Structures are given as C-alpha cells and as structure tokens.
Amino acid sequence: MLTMIGKRLMFAIPSLIGVVIVTFLLTRALPGDPAAYFAGPAASKEAIEQIRKKLGFDKPLIEQFFRYTNDLAHGDFGTSLTTGQPVATEIRNRLPASAELTLLGLMVSIGIAIPLGVLAATRPGSWIDHLCRVTTTAGVSLPVFFTGLVLVYMFYFRLGWSPAPLGRLDVFYSAPPTVTGLYLIDALIAREFETFRSALSQLILPAATLAIFSLAPIARMTRASMLAVLASDFVRTARASGLSPSTVIVTYAFRNAMLPVVTTLSMVFSFLLGANVLVEKVFAWPGIGSYAVEALISSDFAPVQGFVLTMAVMYVLLNLVIDILYGVIDPRVRLEG
Amino acid sequence: MKRRDFLKSVSGLAAAGALTPAPAIWSSAKAQARSETLLIVSESGPNNLDIHGVGTNVPGYEVSWNCYDRLISHEMKSGPGGVPYYDRDKFKPELAEDMKVGDMSVTFKLKKNAKFHDGAPVTAKDVKWSLDRAVSVGGFPTFQMGAGSLTKTEQFVVVDDNTVRIDFAKKDRLTIPDLAVIVPCIVNSELVKKSATEKDPWGLEYTKQQTAGSGAYKVVKWTAGTEVIMERNDAWAGGPLPKVKRVIWRMVPQAGNRRALLERGDADISYDLPNKDFVELKDSGKLNIVSVPYSNGVQYIGMNVKIAPFDNVKVREAVACAIPYQKIMDAVLFGLAKPMFGAAADKPTEVAWPQPTKYVTDIAKAKALLAEAGYPNGFETTLSFDLGFAGVNEPLCILVQESLAQIGIRTTINKIPGANWRTELNKKVLPLYTNVFSGWLDYPEYFFIWCYDGKNSIFNTMSYQSKPMDEFIHGAVDAAAIGNTAKYDADVKGFVDLAFKDIPRIPLYQPYVNVAMQKNVSGYQYWFHRRLDYRALVKA
Numbered sequence: 001m002l003t004m005i006g007k008r009l010m011f012a013i014p015s016l017i018g019v020v021i022v023t024f025l026l027t028r029a030l031p032g033d034p035a036a037y038f039a040g041p042a043a044s045k046e047a048i049e050q051i052r053k054k055l056g057f058d059k060p061l062i063e064q065f066f067r068y069t070n071d072l073a074h075g076d077f078g079t080s081l082t083t084g085q086p087v088a089t090e091i092r093n094r095l096p097a098s099a100e101l102t103l104l105g106l107m108v109s110i111g112i113a114i115p116l117g118v119l120a121a122t123r124p125g126s127w128i129d130h131l132c133r134v135t136t137t138a139g140v141s142l143p144v145f146f147t148g149l150v151l152v153y154m155f156y157f158r159l160g161w162s163p164a165p166l167g168r169l170d171v172f173y174s175a176p177p178t179v180t181g182l183y184l185i186d187a188l189i190a191r192e193f194e195t196f197r198s199a200l201s202q203l204i205l206p207a208a209t210l211a212i213f214s215l216a217p218i219a220r221m222t223r224a225s226m227l228a229v230l231a232s233d234f235v236r237t238a239r240a241s242g243l244s245p246s247t248v249i250v251t252y253a254f255r256n257a258m259l260p261v262v263t264t265l266s267m268v269f270s271f272l273l274g275a276n277v278l279v280e281k282v283f284a285w286p287g288i289g290s291y292a293v294e295a296l297i298s299s300d301f302a303p304v305q306g307f308v309l310t311m312a313v314m315y316v317l318l319n320l321v322i323d324i325l326y327g328v329i330d331p332r333v334r335l336e337g
Numbered sequence: 338m339k340r341r342d343f344l345k346s347v348s349g350l351a352a353a354g355a356l357t358p359a360p361a362i363w364s365s366a367k368a369q370a371r372s373e374t375l376l377i378v379s380e381s382g383p384n385n386l387d388i389h390g391v392g393t394n395v396p397g398y399e400v401s402w403n404c405y406d407r408l409i410s411h412e413m414k415s416g417p418g419g420v421p422y423y424d425r426d427k428f429k430p431e432l433a434e435d436m437k438v439g440d441m442s443v444t445f446k447l448k449k450n451a452k453f454h455d456g457a458p459v460t461a462k463d464v465k466w467s468l469d470r471a472v473s474v475g476g477f478p479t480f481q482m483g484a485g486s487l488t489k490t491e492q493f494v495v496v497d498d499n500t501v502r503i504d505f506a507k508k509d510r511l512t513i514p515d516l517a518v519i520v521p522c523i524v525n526s527e528l529v530k531k532s533a534t535e536k537d538p539w540g541l542e543y544t545k546q547q548t549a550g551s552g553a554y555k556v557v558k559w560t561a562g563t564e565v566i567m568e569r570n571d572a573w574a575g576g577p578l579p580k581v582k583r584v585i586w587r588m589v590p591q592a593g594n595r596r597a598l599l600e601r602g603d604a605d606i607s608y609d610l611p612n613k614d615f616v617e618l619k620d621s622g623k624l625n626i627v628s629v630p631y632s633n634g635v636q637y638i639g640m641n642v643k644i645a646p647f648d649n650v651k652v653r654e655a656v657a658c659a660i661p662y663q664k665i666m667d668a669v670l671f672g673l674a675k676p677m678f679g680a681a682a683d684k685p686t687e688v689a690w691p692q693p694t695k696y697v698t699d700i701a702k703a704k705a706l707l708a709e710a711g712y713p714n715g716f717e718t719t720l721s722f723d724l725g726f727a728g729v730n731e732p733l734c735i736l737v738q739e740s741l742a743q744i745g746i747r748t749t750i751n752k753i754p755g756a757n758w759r760t761e762l763n764k765k766v767l768p769l770y771t772n773v774f775s776g777w778l779d780y781p782e783y784f785f786i787w788c789y790d791g792k793n794s795i796f797n798t799m800s801y802q803s804k805p806m807d808e809f810i811h812g813a814v815d816a817a818a819i820g821n822t823a824k825y826d827a828d829v830k831g832f833v834d835l836a837f838k839d840i841p842r843i844p845l846y847q848p849y850v851n852v853a854m855q856k857n858v859s860g861y862q863y864w865f866h867r868r869l870d871y872r873a874l875v876k877a
Contacts, residue, residue, distance in 0.1 A: 036759040045763065045795070050475040054391055081392055083561030084384040084545050090561070149593060157597045164603040165594050166378075167563060171585050172370050284589045286563040294562065297755060 485515020715745020
C-alpha cells in the first residue's frame with residue numbers, strides 16, 4: 001500500500017514540473033502589461049518603467065523563471081499585486097472557504113442524486129425515472145450564476161428568509177478561531193453556536209446552487225452504472241437465490257456500481273472547486289476561484305500561477321485518494337494494483 | 338425527584354427557553370452595533386492601504402483619504418443640486434493650524450495636539466519625511482507631486498518642531514492645491530522607519546498592510562478582496578469628531594446584489610451601480626440618491642491624428658457630426674450625465690472646462706464633409722473601448738458604430754480587457770476609441786496639459802501636437818502663476834476654441850458620480866477624488 005502511494009507520488013512529480021513551466025509561460029503570454037496597469041491612472045512612460053523595474057519584469061524571461069522556481073522551492077508563491085498579499089497566505093485563507101462551500105454542495109448533491117439515480121435505475125421508465133431525467137437536465141442546463149441570482153432574488157430579496165449574500169458570515173459576526181478553516185467545524189469546536197447558525201445560513205443558498213448544478217453527472221452516472229450492474233449475471237443469481245430486493249440492490253448491486261460513481265464524484269469535486277467562480281461572485285464568497293479570475297483580469301501573474309499549481313497538487317492528491325478508495329470498494333483493484 | 342416534578346421542571350425550562358427571546362438579546366446588541374456602523378458595499382476593494390505604495394488602486398485612495406491627514410484640505414460649498422461640493426479655491430487647515438503663503442515659499446504651523454494613532458505627536462520631522470517619501474518613491478505619487486512642481490526633497494524644510502516650510506521650485510498656481518490632494522499625506526515616520534529595510538527604505542511593506550497616520554479613522558482589519566473594517570480615531574485633531582464609529586466596507590462583485598442589499602436595507606451606501614439601477618432606485622424613492630458631475634472629467638471619442646484618415650480635420654469634423662449624442666444620453670446613460678454637445682451657435686466660449694461643443698448630430702453635413710475630405714464612400718476602421726467599463730462603453734460604441742455606418746464609415750468594434758487598456762493607449766496606435774479622463778485638480782489648463790499638450794503624455798491619446806495649442810496652454814499656466822487674469826482668460830478661451838476647431842477628440846458628456854444611500858444616512862460630500870469621505874457622514 002505504502003509503496004503504491006510512494007510510486008504514485010513519484011509519477012506526479014514530472015507533471016507538476018510541467019505545470020510550473022506551462023503556467024509560467026502562459027501567464028507571460030497573456031496580453032496586458034502589469035506595469036502599465038499598476039502604474040495608476042496618471043502614469044507617464046517613466047513611471048511605468050519604474051514600476052516594471054520594481055516588479056522585476058524588466059529582466060529576461062529565463063531569469064524571471066529561475067527566480068520564480070527558486071522562490072517556489074522556498075515555499076514562496078510571490079505576492080499578488082491586486083490584493084497586495086502573499087499568494088501562499090491568500091490561498092491558505094481562501095481554500096477553506098471554497099472547500100467548505102464545495103463540500104457542502106457536493107454532500108447535498110450526493111444526498112439527492114444517488115438515491116434518485118438508484119431509484120431511477122430500479123424502476124426504468126417510471127415517474128421517478130422521468131423525474132430524475134427532468135431534474136438533472138434542468139439542473140445542468142441552467143447556468144450557475146443564473147440559478148444563484150434566482151435563488152438570491154427569491155429567498156433574500158423577495159421572501160427575506162435568507163441572510164444577505166455577503167460572504168461567509170453576517171457582517172456583525174467575527175470568524176471563529178481558526179482550526180480547520182471551515183467555519184462550520186471551527187464554530188462547533190469553539191462552541192459558538194450563534195456563529196455556526198450564521199455560517200450555515202450563509203452557506204445554504206450557494207451550496208444549493210452548486211448542488212443543483214452537480215446533480216446531473218452524479219445522478220446520471222449512478223443510474224447508468226446501476227442499470228448495467230442490475231442486468232449482470234451475479235444480480236440475477238442473487239435474485240434467483242431468493243435474497244430480498246433491498247439486499248440485492250444495496251449490498252450487491254450498489255457496491256459494484258460504485259466505482260464509476262466515485263470516479264465521477266472526484267471529477268465533479270475538482271471541477272466544482274475550480275469552477276465555482278460564478279457562485280463565488282454572486283455570493284461575494286471569498287474563495288480561490290474568484291481570486292484567480294480577478295488576478296487573471298488584471299494580469300496579476302503570481303496568484304494565477306499559485307492557483308494553477310494548487311489545483312494541480314489537489315488533482316494529484318484527489319486521484320490518489322480515489323485510487324485508494326477503489327481498492328477499498330473493489331478488492332480486485334487491490335490485487336491488480 | 339418524582340417523575341411528575343421532573344416533567345414539570347423540564348416543561349418549565351422549555352417554556353422559559355421559548356419565552357426568553359434569546360435571539361432578541363443578540364439582536365439588540367446587533368441593532369446597536371448596526372446603528373453605530375456604516376456598511377458600505379462596492380465592487381472592488383483596496384490592494385494597498387498606502388497611496389505611496391507600488392500600484393495602489395483607486396479604492397486604496399479612499400482608505401488613505403480617511404485614515405491619513407494632510408497639512409491642508411478644502412472647504413465645502415454648495416454644489417450642483419445642493420450637494421456639498423469641495424471648494425477648489427478655499428483651503429482649510431487639517432494638520433496645520435496656520436498657513437502663511439510667501440512669495441516663493443509657504444510656511445505651515447502644525448497643530449500642537451495632533452497625534453498619530455499610536456499616540457506619538459505629529460512633528461515637523463514627520464511632515465518632511467512624508468513629503469520626501471512622496472517625491473521619492475516613484476510611480477504615481479511622485480508624478481502627482483510633480484504636477485504641483487513639488488519634485489525635490491530640498492523643497493521641504495523643517496524650521497522647528499512645529500513648523501515646516503515648503504519652498505517653491507517655481508511659481509505655480511497648482512502647488513498649494515497639490516498639497517491638498519490625497520498623495521501628500523502625513524505618515525508616522527518613527528513607527529514606519531522601524532520596519533524600513535535597505536531594500537525598502539520608505540517602509541512601504543509596512544504601510545501596505547496597516548495604516549500609520551493621524552487620520553479620523555484607522556483600519557482595524559483588512560481582508561484583501563473581502564472587507565475593510567475601520568474604527569474612528571477618537572483623538573483626531575484634524576477636525577470635528579466624525580459621527581460614525583465604525584465603517585465596514587464589503588466587496589460585493591455582483592451589481593444586482595449590491596442593489597438588493599440597498600433595497601432590503603442591509604447596506605447603507607453603494608456607489609458603483611449601473612446607471613439603469615440608479616435611475617430605477619431614484620424613481621422608487623426609497624433611497625437617497627446623489628448624482629454629481631465629475632469635476633474636470635469628460636468622456637470622449639478620440640481619433641489618432643497621426644493615422645490616416647483621421648489626420649484630415651474634415652474627417653474628424655464629419656465624425657463629430659455623425660455621433661448620436663442624444664441617443665447616447667438617453668439609452669446608455671439614462672440621463673445621468675451632463676451633455677457636452679449642442680451649445681447654441683451664438684454662445685460665446687467661456688473660461689471654464691469642461692464646456693459643451695457646438696456639434697449636434699447632422700448626418701447630411703457629415704456626409705458632405707466626408708466627401709469634401711475625399712472619402713465619399715467612407716472607409717473602414719476599428720472602434721476600441723475598455724472592457725473594464727463595458728457597462729457604458731459597449732452600448733455607446735454600438736450606437737456610434739451604427740451612426741457612423743450611415744455616412745459610410747464601417748467600424749469593427751475592438752474590445753480591450755481592462756488590464757490591457759492602458760498599454761494599448763500608451764502605444765498610441767488605436768485609430769478611433771472612446772475613453773474618459775478626469776483630473777484631480779480642477780483647472781482647465783491642468784486638463785489641457787494632460788490631454789492636448791505637445792509633450793504627448795499618455796492621456797494625449799490622439800497624439801495631437803500643435804504649436805498654437807502649446808502656446809495657449811503654457812501662456813495660461815504662466816499667466817495663472819502671476820495672476821494675470823486677462824491673459825489667462827484669453828488663453829483658456831484660445832485653447833478651448835482650438836480644441837473644438839481641430840477636434841482631435843469629441844467631448845460627449847461629463848459623467849456623474851452616483852451614490853445611493855439609505856434615507857437615514859446623510860452628509861455625503863463630493864470630493865475631487867470621487868471617493869467617500871466618512872468623516873462627514875451621519876447615520877441617524
């Protein structure tokens with residue numbers, strides 16, 4: 001097991017090096033001159049040159065690259081020009097915000113999508129199958145920002161049930177002492193239940209928005225995979241042996257149908273983490289997606305590189321976790337691995 | 338305990354729990370906090386708390402304005418629509434208690450009770466160090482200081498602990514006003530020097546993250562891109578104690594949500610909503626809406642006079658006759674701007690800027706002019722705009738495109754991302770574009786030095802160079818310095834007339850600053866920098 005993990009991590013190193021090089025070159029190839037952008041509205045050519053020098057953009061590309069990798073090796077991701085903060089700190093502060101939102105959204109989504117998919121597969125063509133089809137199609141075809149805005153309009157503006165879409169906490173609460181960075185968990189650890197309530201109520205709408213969007217792949221994949229498994233020989237044997245339908249479906253069919261679902265889940269998770277930019281924008285959520293996009297708009301290289309690198313590392317880790325999970329679910333994978 | 342008693346006590350507890358309105362306790366504390374706190378929402382926040390920093394953005398100026406003091410500031414007067422408006426010509430002391438203007442210098446006596454946020458007194462040494470810093474750090478602050486002929490550290494002289502003298506490099510009407518802009522703020526030199534290093538002699542890294550001033554507010558928490566929390570400095574000596582105790586400034590990227598927050602009464606102030614929202618909010622009457630024209634600011638259509646066919650004045654005139662002025666006012670701005678076109682034909686030129694041109698939309702005349710210039714069938718070109726302000730620029734350009742097509746000028750719209758806009762402007766290769774310029778110092782010659790002068794600064798986006806124009810501009814600057822009003826007036830009229838005759842850029846309108854506030858918020862003041870001054874705001 002350990003050797004497998006070690007091997008997998010070794011394989012990840014070349015791809016990470018590739019990511020570093022590609023992001024460095026890509027950000028340099030972006031149109032836009034950060035020096036001109038940051039020199040301010042009334043800058044002369046000399047002022048822009050002064051800024052360029054200060055930022056080190058007057059050096060040859062190769063020198064910039066070596067400086068960048070050297071800094072990286074020391075754990076320094078550089079400093080963002082738009083927010084003025086070190087990128088490493090920013091990502092550390094913002095990643096939990098995105099992670100909390102994404103995880104909750106994903107949990108809600110799984111809670112709805114998997115039962116829905118299983119039910120749709122066991123009764124193909126029934127009303128529940130159609131319900132599954134309609135919900136998932138609607139969910140995936142509504143753009144995230146649209147769903148988000150509609151939810152805000154309904155539940156905040158019209159009905160007033162939901163708090164103001166102002167980020168992770170109501171303006172007059174302060175964040176719980178940081179342990180995990182996830183406010184829900186930190187608030188419980190600190191026993192600040194009022195903060196917990198506030199954080200949860202802020203989370204509901206954005207998490208629901210994400211959940212609606214991610215229902216489709218999970219439910220469809222569950223349904224398809226369950227259908228295939230239910231048609232296979234061992235299920236027929238199990239049924240023929242007189243096992244109760246629930247045992248057949250839950251113990252035998254579902255476990256076997258899990259593999260593709262877990263793969264989809266990992267895809268959906270990493271996709272949501274990076275792609276919930278729009279949700280973050282709509283709900284003023286201080287996550288990494290909106291951070292990266294804002295940096296991109298202002299040709300702020302350091303955060304973009306930091307973001308891509310973080311995402312690459314997360315992909316590698318996520319894939320590792322999924323591979324381990326495969327082994328847990330399906331012993332055959334363990335043997336072959 | 339018997340079962341019955343137990344049940345009773347439990348139900349009693351439950352009832353007590355239900356009766357004690359626990360959330361109400363929190364709410365009352367919250368309600369009080371709310372009444373003393375001003376919640377501001379805007380699209381973007383500061384990237385640096387110090388205006389002297391490298392690449393500090395415009396929201397950063399707002400922090401500097403409220404958390405640092407300058408030697409002097411401006412008095413208020415009644416502006417358009419009765420909105421308090423800074424008085425360009427009247428100064429009031431802020432850190433200084435006295436200002437004596439001599440022939441070639443100005444002497445300031447500092448307030449004795451003025452203290453920095455950490456309790457250290459504000460001394461002449463701090464003033465010198467701060468002004469030295471402003472002229473030395475390079476970039477925008479140094480450039481702005483230079484606009485008032487403040488360029489060398491030798492100009493700032495410590496006379497004694499409480500007295501500073503500023504020597505003029507030359508006679509310049511803009512020197513004193515330039516001391517009242519945001520840049521020459523006074524920094525706690527002893528505190529900042531502690532964090533200065535060899536690489537960073539002015540301690541810019543330290544002041545980037547925290548405020549080290551003597552101003553009315555201090556930043557207590559700043560989460561970049563999310564919020565800034567400021568608290569009142571109760572020992573402020575710069576003016577009467579502000580009414581608002583705490584300011585929470587949250588970044589809400591979505592304009593629709595900013596509007597919803599205002600309408601639901603959760604946010605107190607927002608000032609960067611789309612024009613359409615402002616008009617609708619104004620009509621609904623639920624909020625206080627203030628609209629004030631930008632001082633010394635104009636949105637215009639520019640043409641590069643070095644690129645054919647715009648090197649031909651007839652072509653430029655033809656374009657000026659083909660702009661759908663009124664449509665832009667109605668459909669793009671919803672009336673929230675001051676027209677800079679269509680002045681009566683017999684109206685004499687004023688000694689003022691901005692002022693309207695005499696152009697109106699006249700397609701027949703435009704066609705004739707174009708034919709006269711040798712382009713009876715028109716030509717093809719690109720029309721560029723800054724995507725950072727797409728809300729106004731995009732519909733504006735589409736209207737212009739449509740209208741120019743009527744006289745045969747076929748344009749392709751070129752959308753340039755905000756980050757790239759200034760780079761492209763600097764290259765001076767865009768043939769036709771729209772842009773906005775506004776100067777902090779509200780003097781016609783200041784605008785013209787930037788935008789029309791032959792030294793071809795970045796804002797002379799048209800690459801317009803003309804000898805008579807330079808003569809008028811420099812004549813006006815020199816006349817103002819020595820107080821020769823007659824010559825000044827003649828020169829200002831001269832450069833305005835020439836700018837309209839040669840028409841390298843076509844003024845469209847003077848944009849408005851739009852601020853939406855709750856009904857219980859008052860005290861908004863218009864400043865040249867167009868950001869909020871929390872010191873005057875009151876929340877009832």
